[in-house]
Amino acid sequence: MASHSIEIMILGALIERPMSAYEMDKTMEQRNVRRWIRISSPSVYRNLLRLCDEGCADGAVVKEGEMPEKTVYTITNKGRERFAELMDEAAALPARVDFGFLPILANITLVSEDTGRALIDELIETHLGTAERVDGMVPSYDRIEARATMELCSATYRLVAEHLERFKEGLYGTP
Numbered sequence: 001m002a003s004h005s006i007e008i009m010i011l012g013a014l015i016e017r018p019m020s021a022y023e024m025d026k027t028m029e030q031r032n033v034r035r036w037i038r039i040s041s042p043s044v045y046r047n048l049l050r051l052c053d054e055g056c057a058d059g060a061v062v063k064e065g066e067m068p069e070k071t072v073y074t075i076t077n078k079g080r081e082r083f084a085e086l087m088d089e090a091a092a093l094p095a096r097v098d099f100g101f102l103p104i105l106a107n108i109t110l111v112s113e114d115t116g117r118a119l120i121d122e123l124i125e126t127h128l129g130t131a132e133r134v135d136g137m138v139p140s141y142d143r144i145e146a147r148a149t150m151e152l153c154s155a156t157y158r159l160v161a162e163h164l165e166r167f168k169e170g171l172y173g174t175p
Contacts, residue, residue, distance in 0.1 A: 006037060007082070008083065008090060010024065099160065131161070138151060
């Protein structure tokens, strides 16, 4: 079963305009959706087919000029209802933060101070570097919601880096 996030993104894209699975996949790529939702190209195709089976989308085979046939998907009324339902459910979910480096922090006292400092410094550099890369991408987004999402990501990376610096100082003191 697809996550609510994947369904919301697919149904939302179909609300914007009808599109083929290939166009949907490219839309996810252009919006950098894969930076914050785990959604592969096969998952886009699989979920579009499932949404059609569930009556949330319709697919029509079209042929344009000399191009091969393709299936263009449109959202149905049931799909719009499902989108609204998922948006409400997602907004009501408990807040959750999932950082892949937490096991490192949980076990940091099991390594030498030099190793611990080096690991934390690497985490800090990684988060600050990612924030800078994201900052560089923000101006390229025309859509305000895309810019706001990426700005939030950048701010989160910086916040994590600041927290890690304070954690390191609290654990080891100032060098």
